[in-house]
Amino acid sequence: MLWSIHDRAQANRNPCGNRFHRGGKNPSLDLVDIISNEKKILGYALHAQSTDATSKDLVAVSKLAAQGRLKPVIDSRYPLEDFECAYTRLSSRHAVGSILLNF
Numbered sequence: 001m002l003w004s005i006h007d008r009a010q011a012n013r014n015p016c017g018n019r020f021h022r023g024g025k026n027p028s029l030d031l032v033d034i035i036s037n038e039k040k041i042l043g044y045a046l047h048a049q050s051t052d053a054t055s056k057d058l059v060a061v062s063k064l065a066a067q068g069r070l071k072p073v074i075d076s077r078y079p080l081e082d083f084e085c086a087y088t089r090l091s092s093r094h095a096v097g098s099i100l101l102n103f
Contacts, residue, residue, distance in 0.1 A: 073097030
């Protein structure tokens, strides 16, 4: 039986309107929908992966970092004593990227 994307979404909803993805190594998610509608992704468990898979992933990420190919998005930086300003920025929900506190 073939299901359309809409049928799958309806079948994967619980009465509260939450969606579920059950397993799979390459889930398909609409990131724009998740971000723009402030949805949450719950239930990821790194320990559910095999040690070999986790180890390979960490090695791959480490290589990318060493090559300078990872570009973190930093919204703003604050000295530790200005943590209240940093929190205000965070709670404004206008920040795009990480908000860093410098120690």
